[in-house]
Amino acid sequence: MVNQLSWKVGGQQGEGIEITGEIFATAMNHLGYYLYGYRHFSSRIKGGHTNNKIRVSTTPVRSIQDDLDILVAFDQETIDVNFHELQDEGIVLADAKFKPTIPEGTNVILYAVPFTDIARELGSSLMKNMVAVGASSAILDLETDNYFGIVEQIFGRKGSKVVENNMRAIEKGADFIKSEANGTPSKLKMEPADGTKRMYLIGNDAISLGFLAGGCRFMAAYPITPASEIMEFMIKHLPGYGGTVIQTEDEMAAATMAIGANYGGVRAITASAGPGLSLMMESIGLAGMTETPLVVVDTQRGGPSTGLPTKQEQSDLMAMIYGTHGEIPKVVIAPSTVEEGFYDAVEALNIAEEYQCPVILLSDLQLSLGKQTVDTLDFDRVEVRRGNLELEPDLPKLGKGEYFKRYEVTESGISPRLLPGTKNGVFHVTGVEHDETGKPSEKADNRKKQMDKRLRKLKDLPKYFPTPVATNAKHDTPDLLFIGYISTRGVIEETMSRLENEGIKVNHAHLRLIHPFPTEEVKPLIEKAKKVIVVEHNATAQLANIIKMNVGHADKISSILKYDGTPFLPNEIYQDCMQEVMLHGNS
Known part of the structure; x- marks a missing residue:
C-alpha cells in the first residue's frame, strides 16, 4: 500500500x-x-x-x-x-x-x-x-x-x-x-x-469567496485567462448578496468603474492578468492621486504581450510595484495557498479603505487555477474595517466658498473620508495635484505637502499586516535560506525536507507582503543564513532584485529561475541546490 x-x-x-x-x-x-x-x-x-x-x-x-x-x-x-x-x-x-x-x-x-x-x-x-x-x-x-x-x-x-x-x-x-x-x-x-x-478549491474561487465575505458588492472586469473564474464566481454569487457584476468593454473601463463604486462607498474590485493590468495602470495612478480605495487582482501568466496565456509565470512583480507613472502609495500582497487567498482577499479590501489607496492582490496561474484541499475556512476571522470613512458625520456648516478638507494633511498621512452627498461635505475630486479641499493647485509648497502626506501613510503597514513573511525557521544559523512567493511555497517546503535529510540546515521565508517591503522582518533572516536562494518563475530574478534593493547582502543571494511555462517540481530545486552544495560546500 x-x-x-x-x-x-x-x-x-x-x-x-x-x-x-x-x-x-x-x-x-x-x-x-x-x-x-x-x-x-x-x-x-x-x-x-x-x-x-x-x-x-x-x-x-x-x-x-x-x-x-x-x-x-x-x-x-x-x-x-x-x-x-x-x-x-x-x-x-x-x-x-x-x-x-x-x-x-x-x-x-x-x-x-x-x-x-x-x-x-x-x-x-x-x-x-x-x-x-x-x-x-x-x-x-x-x-x-x-x-x-x-x-x-x-x-x-x-x-x-x-x-x-x-x-x-x-x-x-x-x-x-x-x-x-x-x-x-x-x-x-x-x-x-x-x-x-474538506473543501477542494482553485485559488480563484477562494479569493472570490474572500471578497464576498469581506463585503465586496461590486465587480467590474473584462474576461481574461487566468482571472476569468473570479468574475464567473461573482456573477453567480454576488447578486444573492445584493451586489452587481458588470462585464466591461475593456480593462480601462473596469478599473475606472471600480474606482467610481469605491468613491461612492461600495467595496468594489476588478481582476485581470498582465495585459489587462498594463491597460489599468493610468487608472491605478488615478486611485492613488485621489486616494480612492481600489482592489485589483493580478493573476500572473506568461508574457510579454499575449505570451503564454495559459501557462505559469511570475513576471509582473516589478510592473505591479513600479508600473504606474509618478509616485503613489500602493500595496502589493501575495497569498501562497488557497486558504491565504481567502483571508488575503478580505485583508486587501480592508487595507484599501484604511489607507485609501490601490491594493494589488498578486496571484499566479498555478495558484489561481491549481486546485488544493482546503481545511474549513474560519469565517470568524473575517473582519470588515473601513478606516477613516465617516458614514454619518455631524459636520459644521460650510461658509460661502468653503469646502470640506477631504485631503487634509495629517500626521498619519490618512485623511478623513466621506460619502458623496454628505451634508456640509462638499469637496473637489481631480486627478491633477490639489490642495486639502481637492481644488487644483500647482503651488510648490502644496505639492510637497500632499506628496509627503500620501507617501507616509504606508510607512508602518509592515508592522500591522497580519503575516508579512511566513517563516519556517528551525535553525539559528542555517546553511541555506529559501525565499519565494505565491505558488512556490509547496515545492520549497518539499525540497526543504529532502535537503534536511542530507544534513543541510534549511530555513524558509515566504513573502506575503511585497510592497511596502517588510525589510525589518526579512533582514535578520538573511543575515543569519550562510546562503540565500530565491525561487521564482521569471527570467530576470525580479523578487531577488527587490530583496537586494531593500535588504542588501547581494553577495549571498542567488536565484533558481524557471520561465518555460511549467511549474517547479521538487526534484528540480533539489538538484540545483545539491549542485550548489557540491560546488561551494555548506559552510
Whole structure:
C-alpha cells in the first residue's frame, strides 16, 4: 500500500479531460484524501494537448509530484508527451481505439482499454471518460459506489437515465481492468484516508469567496485567462448578496468603474492578468492621486504581450510595484495557498479603505487555477474595517466658498473620508495635484505637502499586516535560506525536507507582503543564513532584485529561475541546490 500517488489524464482539449479529472479528484476528496491538482491546457477552445495531473496523499500536499504512477491517455500524443514522468512499474490506461504503444524496454504496464467502444455500447462515445474513471478506480481498488453521488450531482439535471448510463460506464471500466489484471495491482492501493470532509478549491474561487465575505458588492472586469473564474464566481454569487457584476468593454473601463463604486462607498474590485493590468495602470495612478480605495487582482501568466496565456509565470512583480507613472502609495500582497487567498482577499479590501489607496492582490496561474484541499475556512476571522470613512458625520456648516478638507494633511498621512452627498461635505475630486479641499493647485509648497502626506501613510503597514513573511525557521544559523512567493511555497517546503535529510540546515521565508517591503522582518533572516536562494518563475530574478534593493547582502543571494511555462517540481530545486552544495560546500 502507498500513502500517496500521482494520476494524470490527457488528450485533446474538448474531449472531457477536465471533467474526468474532476470526477476522479472529487471522489478521492470525499474519501478524505489530500489533493493537489494542476491543469496543462492550450490557449484555444478546442484541440491541442491538455492534461490534468492530480496528486493524492494521506497527508497535506502543496505541489505537483515529480513522477507519475498512472497515466490515462485518450490519444497517442498523451503517451508520447507524458511517458517520461512514469516511474518504474507505472501504469498506462489508454483507449484501445488508437492502438496505443509505449517505448520498448521500459518497465511500465500498458492496459489498452476500449474506452470509446464501451461508451458507444452504452449510448454515447462521450462517456469514454467515465470508463477511464472506472478503470482508474479498479487499479486503486476503489469501490465504484464512491462515484454515484458525484455523477448524480453533475448529470442529475439531465435525468436519471443519463446518471444510470454514466455509472454503468464507470462500472464497466472497472470490470475490464479487473478481468485484464487478474486482480488489483497491490502496489498502488492507497492507505485509508482519515475520512474528513474538506473543501477542494482553485485559488480563484477562494479569493472570490474572500471578497464576498469581506463585503465586496461590486465587480467590474473584462474576461481574461487566468482571472476569468473570479468574475464567473461573482456573477453567480454576488447578486444573492445584493451586489452587481458588470462585464466591461475593456480593462480601462473596469478599473475606472471600480474606482467610481469605491468613491461612492461600495467595496468594489476588478481582476485581470498582465495585459489587462498594463491597460489599468493610468487608472491605478488615478486611485492613488485621489486616494480612492481600489482592489485589483493580478493573476500572473506568461508574457510579454499575449505570451503564454495559459501557462505559469511570475513576471509582473516589478510592473505591479513600479508600473504606474509618478509616485503613489500602493500595496502589493501575495497569498501562497488557497486558504491565504481567502483571508488575503478580505485583508486587501480592508487595507484599501484604511489607507485609501490601490491594493494589488498578486496571484499566479498555478495558484489561481491549481486546485488544493482546503481545511474549513474560519469565517470568524473575517473582519470588515473601513478606516477613516465617516458614514454619518455631524459636520459644521460650510461658509460661502468653503469646502470640506477631504485631503487634509495629517500626521498619519490618512485623511478623513466621506460619502458623496454628505451634508456640509462638499469637496473637489481631480486627478491633477490639489490642495486639502481637492481644488487644483500647482503651488510648490502644496505639492510637497500632499506628496509627503500620501507617501507616509504606508510607512508602518509592515508592522500591522497580519503575516508579512511566513517563516519556517528551525535553525539559528542555517546553511541555506529559501525565499519565494505565491505558488512556490509547496515545492520549497518539499525540497526543504529532502535537503534536511542530507544534513543541510534549511530555513524558509515566504513573502506575503511585497510592497511596502517588510525589510525589518526579512533582514535578520538573511543575515543569519550562510546562503540565500530565491525561487521564482521569471527570467530576470525580479523578487531577488527587490530583496537586494531593500535588504542588501547581494553577495549571498542567488536565484533558481524557471520561465518555460511549467511549474517547479521538487526534484528540480533539489538538484540545483545539491549542485550548489557540491560546488561551494555548506559552510
